[in-house]
Amino acid sequence: MTTLNSTHTPSFSSAYLKPLLASQAGWGGLALRVPVGLILAAHGSQKLFGWLGGYGLEGTGQWMASIGFEPGILMAFLAGSAEFFGGLLLALGLLTRPAALATAFTMLMAITFHLPNGLFVSNNGYEYALTLLAATVALLFLGAGRFSVDEILAKKVQ
Numbered sequence: 001m002t003t004l005n006s007t008h009t010p011s012f013s014s015a016y017l018k019p020l021l022a023s024q025a026g027w028g029g030l031a032l033r034v035p036v037g038l039i040l041a042a043h044g045s046q047k048l049f050g051w052l053g054g055y056g057l058e059g060t061g062q063w064m065a066s067i068g069f070e071p072g073i074l075m076a077f078l079a080g081s082a083e084f085f086g087g088l089l090l091a092l093g094l095l096t097r098p099a100a101l102a103t104a105f106t107m108l109m110a111i112t113f114h115l116p117n118g119l120f121v122s123n124n125g126y127e128y129a130l131t132l133l134a135a136t137v138a139l140l141f142l143g144a145g146r147f148s149v150d151e152i153l154a155k156k157v158q
Contacts, residue, residue: 021154029145037090044084093148107133
């Protein structure tokens, strides 16, 4: 006699967390996410806190308003937060894919600002933002790789 099983509903962790945390990136993910994350965090710290020669939230907000990103203080807060906190998350390999998505969007916005200046950074062009966009999109697809908090969490979810 064959019995019918009720349909199995996957748990939240297997349905959502496993794909979010899973990565086959190996050492490549580590080699990419740590420097990219630290660079993004450094730029975010300039915008938010005025560290490393930055203008802080107020100065960055005024500058953003002057170039048409209104309200400037909110745009500075959003960009700085995405870069700073997203960068730290990338460096740690914690919630790598959501952090990569947030920072990729921020770099897309930076490209739209720098686009009229052409490609090269020597003319205030978009090449630097494009490079970071490519790196964050790669991390979005690859995941964190080795030695990441995501790797530890993925093992616990299984």
